[in-house]
Amino acid sequence: MSGPDLDPTLLLRLLGSDDPELDCDECFEQLDRYVELELAGAPADALVPGLRAHLVGCPACAEEHESLGALLDVDSVT
Amino acid sequence: MPSPHTNPDVSALAPAPGLEEWHLDLHAQGARRDEAVERLHGLLLRAARFEVFRRGGSLRRLTAAELDELAQDAAADAAVSVLRRLGDFRGESSFRTWAYKFALLEASVKVRRRAWRDREVSLEPEHWERLPHAGPGPEDDVESAALLEAVRDGIGTALTPRQRLVLVSVVLEGVPIDVLAERLGSNRNALYKMLHDARRRLRAHVAAAGFPEGSA
Numbered sequence: 222m223s224g225p226d227l228d229p230t231l232l233l234r235l236l237g238s239d240d241p242e243l244d245c246d247e248c249f250e251q252l253d254r255y256v257e258l259e260l261a262g263a264p265a266d267a268l269v270p271g272l273r274a275h276l277v278g279c280p281a282c283a284e285e286h287e288s289l290g291a292l293l294d295v296d297s298v299t
Numbered sequence: 300m301p302s303p304h305t306n307p308d309v310s311a312l313a314p315a316p317g318l319e320e321w322h323l324d325l326h327a328q329g330a331r332r333d334e335a336v337e338r339l340h341g342l343l344l345r346a347a348r349f350e351v352f353r354r355g356g357s358l359r360r361l362t363a364a365e366l367d368e369l370a371q372d373a374a375a376d377a378a379v380s381v382l383r384r385l386g387d388f389r390g391e392s393s394f395r396t397w398a399y400k401f402a403l404l405e406a407s408v409k410v411r412r413r414a415w416r417d418r419e420v421s422l423e424p425e426h427w428e429r430l431p432h433a434g435p436g437p438e439d440d441v442e443s444a445a446l447l448e449a450v451r452d453g454i455g456t457a458l459t460p461r462q463r464l465v466l467v468s469v470v471l472e473g474v475p476i477d478v479l480a481e482r483l484g485s486n487r488n489a490l491y492k493m494l495h496d497a498r499r500r501l502r503a504h505v506a507a508a509g510f511p512e513g514s515a
Contacts, residue, residue: 234470235450236505237498244495245476245488253392253400278498279491280469281407281476284354288403292349293396 233277242274248282256289260297322394325385340378342395346402347373354407357414369413373406380405411475420474420482422464446510453504462497465490 243251251269258265266273276283324335347370351358355366380401388397454463468474469490480490 231470232446232450235454235466235498236502237495239502242495245491249400249404253396257392257396278495279476281411281487285400285403285407288350288353288407289396289400291353292346292399292403295349296395 237278238274240274241271242278243271244275245279245282248272248275248279249285252282252286252289256286256293259290260293322388322398325382336378336382339381339398340374342398343377343381343402344370344374346399347371347377347406350403350406351410354410358410361413369409370406373409374402377402377405408477411477412481415475415478420468420479421472422468422482446505449505449508449510450501452508453501457500457504458497462493462500465493466497466501469494 251272255265255269255272258268276286321335321338324331325339326332327335348367351366351370351373355361358366358369361369377398381398388394454466458466465479468479469476476487476490476494480486483490
């Protein structure tokens with residue numbers, strides 16, 4: 222059977238990784254701190270381990286992470 | 300680290316409320332609390348509108364008034380959550396950022412569910428057979444094709460039916476996890492744990508087929 226072209230991210234999205242990661246509830250708990258650390262240029266991934274791996278694996282949490290950063294960006298210039 | 304975020308058109312948004320100690324009045328009584336709750340609602344509505352209009356491309360059939368109604372609903376639900384969980388705020392971020400995340404969550408979930416409201420979510424796990432095939436070509440493509448075949452076999456044989464359904468729906472069909480959770484009478488966190496377990500089983504299956512970790 223032939224199918225559509227292979228999306229290079231597909232295998233990663235199917236298989237995930239062995240890296241330790243937070244679940245959605247834990248991600249939500251830490252998201253505000255993580256985004257502020259990111260925007261401050263602090264080592265967010267080291268200070269909140271497992272959150273980045275979760276964002277890679279969870280499109281919904283990744284959207285909310287992106288939106289929170291974008292909203293704070295807007296606030297910083299208004 | 301520079302921010303990866305881009306700024307949408309925010310001309311319709313009210314200015315961000317000023318900083319910051321006012322939130323302590325949410326613990327007060329009477330007029331002080333009422334004023335603080337009103338201020339909180341303004342903050343949450345700002346965030347909800349930001350999210351609804353940012354993601355509004357998936358809701359093109361809705362009018363501006365309908366989009367705003369969605370934002371108002373999200374802000375109201377977020378206010379309930381924030382007030383219920385005030386004791387959880389530990390000052391690890393600003394209060395504004397902490398409150399914003401509740402509004403963004405409510406708004407993004409409402410946008411996704413609304414966008415999928417009239418769309419069927421297939422609960423037929425056989426759809427994984429549509430997994431793309433690597434085309435014929437150089438050695439790398441041959442390797443990719445073999446790995447894909449191992450993944451396809453793993454989806455069919457190594458996962459429970461529920462794990463297969465969640466993996467195929469979220470990863471291959473692009474169904475938002477909140478939408479799938481609603482259709483299955485579950486919640487995002489439970490489904491994500493199932494997705495995580497499915498991925499782990501699939502990795503083990505692929506490794507047993509001779510593809511070491513990192514082959515993807």
